[in-house]
Amino acid sequence: xxxxxxxxxxxxxxxxxxxxxxxxxxxxxxxxxxxxxxxxxxxxxxxxxxxxxxxxxxxxxxxxxxxxxxxxxxxxxxxxxxxxxxxxxxxxxxxxxxxxxxxxxxxxxxxxxxxxxxxxxxxxxxxxxxxxxxxxxxxxxxxxxxxxxxxxxxxxxxxxxxxxxxxxxxxxxxxxxxxxxxxxxxxxxxxxxxxxxxxxxxxxxxxxxxxxxxxxxxxxxxxxxxxxxxxxxxxxxxxxxxxxxxxxxxxxxxxxxxxxxxxxxxxxxxxxxxxxxxxxxxxxxxxxxxxxxxxxxxxxxxxxxxxxxxxxxxxxxxxxxxxxxxxxxxxxxxxxxxxxxxxxxxxxxxxxxxxxxxxxxxxxxxxxxxxxxxxxxxxxxxxxxxxxxxxxxxxxxxxxxxxxxxxxxxxxxxxxxxxxxxxxxxxxxxxxxxxxxxxxxxxxxxxx
Amino acid sequence: xxxxxxxxxxxxxxxxxxxxxxxxxxxxxxxxxxxxxxxxxxxxxxxxxxxxxxxxxxxxxxxxxxxxxxxxxxxxxxxxxxxxxxxxxxxxxxxxxxxxxxxxxxxxxxxxxxxxxxxxxxxxxxxxxxxxxxxxxxxxxxxxxxxxxxxxxxxxxxxxxxxxxxxxxxxxxxxxxxxxxx
Numbered sequence: 001x002x003x004x005x006x007x008x009x010x011x012x013x014x015x016x017x018x019x020x021x022x023x024x025x026x027x028x029x030x031x032x033x034x035x036x037x038x039x040x041x042x043x044x045x046x047x048x049x050x051x052x053x054x055x056x057x058x059x060x061x062x063x064x065x066x067x068x069x070x071x072x073x074x075x076x077x078x079x080x081x082x083x084x085x086x087x088x089x090x091x092x093x094x095x096x097x098x099x100x101x102x103x104x105x106x107x108x109x110x111x112x113x114x115x116x117x118x119x120x121x122x123x124x125x126x127x128x129x130x131x132x133x134x135x136x137x138x139x140x141x142x143x144x145x146x147x148x149x150x151x152x153x154x155x156x157x158x159x160x161x162x163x164x165x166x167x168x169x170x171x172x173x174x175x176x177x178x179x180x181x182x183x184x185x186x187x188x189x190x191x192x193x194x195x196x197x198x199x200x201x202x203x204x205x206x207x208x209x210x211x212x213x214x215x216x217x218x219x220x221x222x223x224x225x226x227x228x229x230x231x232x233x234x235x236x237x238x239x240x241x242x243x244x245x246x247x248x249x250x251x252x253x254x255x256x257x258x259x260x261x262x263x264x265x266x267x268x269x270x271x272x273x274x275x276x277x278x279x280x281x282x283x284x285x286x287x288x289x290x291x292x293x294x295x296x297x298x299x300x301x302x303x304x305x306x307x308x309x310x311x312x313x314x315x316x317x318x319x320x321x322x323x324x325x326x327x328x329x330x331x332x333x334x335x336x337x338x339x340x341x342x343x344x345x346x347x348x349x350x351x352x353x354x355x356x357x358x359x360x361x362x363x364x365x366x367x368x369x370x371x372x373x374x375x376x377x378x379x380x381x382x383x384x385x386x387x388x389x390x391x392x393x394x395x396x397x398x399x400x401x402x403x404x405x406x407x408x409x410x411x412x413x414x415x416x417x418x419x420x421x422x423x424x425x426x427x428x429x430x431x432x433x434x435x436x437x438x439x440x441x442x443x444x445x446x447x448x
Numbered sequence: 449x450x451x452x453x454x455x456x457x458x459x460x461x462x463x464x465x466x467x468x469x470x471x472x473x474x475x476x477x478x479x480x481x482x483x484x485x486x487x488x489x490x491x492x493x494x495x496x497x498x499x500x501x502x503x504x505x506x507x508x509x510x511x512x513x514x515x516x517x518x519x520x521x522x523x524x525x526x527x528x529x530x531x532x533x534x535x536x537x538x539x540x541x542x543x544x545x546x547x548x549x550x551x552x553x554x555x556x557x558x559x560x561x562x563x564x565x566x567x568x569x570x571x572x573x574x575x576x577x578x579x580x581x582x583x584x585x586x587x588x589x590x591x592x593x594x595x596x597x598x599x600x601x602x603x604x605x606x607x608x609x610x611x612x613x614x615x616x617x618x619x620x621x622x623x624x625x626x627x628x629x630x
Contacts, residue, residue, distance in 0.1 A: 059496055076496075078497070079630075080497070081496035081498065082630060084497060084545065085543035087498075087545060088498055088540075088544055088545055088567075089569060089570050089574065089575065089578060090575060090602055091541070091578040091587070092541065092568075093543070093627055094587075094602075094605070094623055095541060095542060096543075097623055098619075098623055101623070119629065120625075120626070120628075120629035121626045121627075121629045121630050122626075124622055124623075124626035127622065128619060128622055128623065141625070143618070
C-alpha cells in the first residue's frame with residue numbers, strides 16, 4: 001500500500017521560493033474529476049522546471065484533492081459558503097472570494113494556471129491567479145470577455161466532448177493534452193502490483209439517478225451471489241448519506257457496509273479483487289490503483305468521456321440494462337486471474353455494449369469490444385469500434401496541427417458506423433481545420 | 449466495519465448555539481459604542497459559511513437550525529430598529545442570513561424581514577454602505593455609478609466596475625462575472 005500523503009508531502013519540502021514555475025491546477029470539479037488530475041499533478045511536480053504545484057478546488061472535494069500526488073499546497077474555495085453568502089448581499093461572496101484569492105496568490109501569482117473546468121466561473125477566475133507574463137492552459141475568458149480555449153483539445157472538448165455519440169476521447173486525456181502532460185507514463189498510485197485477495201467492492205449509487213443500475217433488490221441479489229462466487233462477502237461503499245440504502249441492500253447477504261472517506265477506501269480497493277460500480281468516484285479511485293472494475297453505465301455515463309482507466313470493463317445499456325446474471329458472468333470473467341470461457345449469447349450482444357478499456361498506441365484511453373465477447377466482426381459494435389479508431393486518428397492529427405492521411409479522411413467520408421453520419425455532418429459544418437480538410441477531401445471525391 | 453486508516457467522520461458536527469441576549473445601546477457608523485452583550489461569544493468565522501440568525505417566537509417545539517444564532521422576536525425588532533450588537537454588526541459584511549421557521553407567526557416574519565433589511569441590504573444604497581465598510585474604493589466608485597431601485601446583480605456590479613481603469617476594479621469585475629455564473 002503506497003503512502004500517498006507522505007509521498008506528496010515529501011515533495012513539498014522544497015527550499016523557500018525555489019526557482020522555477022509556480023503552477024496552479026484549477027480543479028473546480030466533482031470528486032471523480034478531481035481525482036483524474038493525479039496524472040497532471042504527478043507529471044508536473046516531477047519536472048525540473050517546476051517550483052511548486054498547487055491545487056485550487058472546492059471545499060467539498062478536499063478528500064480527492066488530498067490524494068493528488070506532487071501537490072505542495074491545496075486551496076479549498078467554499079462553494080456552498082459563496083452561494084449562501086450571495087443570498088445575503090452581493091458584496092459578501094465577492095469579499096470572501098477576493099480574500100481567498102489574495103491568500104492563494106500571495107505576492108507573486110502563478111506562472112502557469114491549468115484550468116481543468118469549463119464552467120464559466122472557472123474560466124473567469126483563472127486569469128486572476130496569474131503572475132504578470134504567466135500563461136493559462138485550458139479554457140479561460142480574456143479581458144474583453146472572449147472565450148479562449150488555448151488548445152485544440154479544449155476546443156474539441158467543448159464542441160464534441162459532451163456528446164456521447166460524437167466524442168471519442170476520455171475527458172481526462174484531453175485535459176492532460178492541453179496541460180502539456182504526456183498521455184502515457186503515469187503508473188497510478190499502487191506500488192508494485194501483486195495478487196489481489198480482498199473482497200469484491202460494490203458502489204451502487206452515483207451522483208445522478210440517471211446513472212443508476214436497476215433496483216436495490218437486484219443489487220442485493222448481485223451482492224449475495226458475487227460474495228458466494230468469490231468466497232468472501234462483498235463490501236458496499238458509498239457516501240454517508242447512502243448508509244441506510246446500502247444497509248438495505250446488504251441485508252441478508254453478509255455484505256459489509258463502509259461509508260468511509262476516500263483515503264480509507266484506498267486501502268480497501270488496493271487489495272480488492274474487483275469493483276462493481278456505476279459511473280462515480282469509485283471507478284476513478286479503482287483505476288488509479290489498478291483495481292479491475294466493472295462499470296454499469298446508463299444514459300449520460302456511456303461513451304468515452306468518462307472512461308476511468310485501463311482496468312475498466314464498461315457495460316453500456318443500449319437496448320436494455322444488464323441483468324444480474326450478465327453482470328455476474330462479466331465480473332467473474334473480468335476479476336478472475338485466469339481467463340474464463342464465455343459462452344456466445346446473441347441476445348446479450350444486441351442488448352448490451354461490453355467494452356474493455358485500454359491505452360492505445362498513443363497513450364490515449366480507449367474502449368474496444370473484447371475478443372472473448374464472441375462478437376461477429378460485421379456486427380454494429382465492431383463497426384463502431386473501427387469507426388472510433390478512425391475518428392481518433394483524425395482528431396489526434398488535428399490536435400498536433402497536422403492534416404490526417406488521405407486514407408483516414410476517406411474512412412471518415414465513407415463510415416458506416418451508427419454515429420458516423422452525425423459526426424461527419426457536424427465536422428463538415430465546423431470551422432475547425434479538420435473540417436476544412438474533410439470538406440476538401442469530400443470535394444475531390446465528388447470531382448473524381 | 450472499521451476502516452483501515454484515517455477513519456475521520458465525513459459529516460460535520462452540528463452546533464446549536466444558545467439564544468443571544470445582546471442589548472445594543474448605540475451604533476455609530478462602523479464602530480459600536482457602549483455595546484453591552486450578555487450572549488455567548490460568536491462562532492469563529494472559519495467554517496466558510498455565513499452567519500445565520502434564526503428568529504423565533506419562543507414557542508415550544510421550535511428548533512433552531514444547526515450552527516445558527518437563535519434570536520427572539522423582541523431582540524430582532526430591537527436590533528432592526530436600534531442596530532445589531534457589535535459582533536453581528538461586524539459580520540454583516542461577510543453576509544448574515546436571517547431565517548425563521550416555515551410555520552412562524554406573522555410577528556416573527558415581520559421582525560425577521562426588518563432585521564434582514566438592516567443586516568443584509570440588497571439595494572444600491574446598502575451595497576454602497578457595504579463597500580464603504582469594506583474600504584474598497586474601486587467598489588465604492590462602482591456603486592456610485594449604479595442607479596435604479598432594484599437589487600443590483602453581480603453582472604450589474606461587474607459592468608459598473610469595468611468602467612474604471614483601476615486594476616483593482618478590473619480584478620473585482622472579473623470576480624463578479626465569475627460569481628454571476630457560480
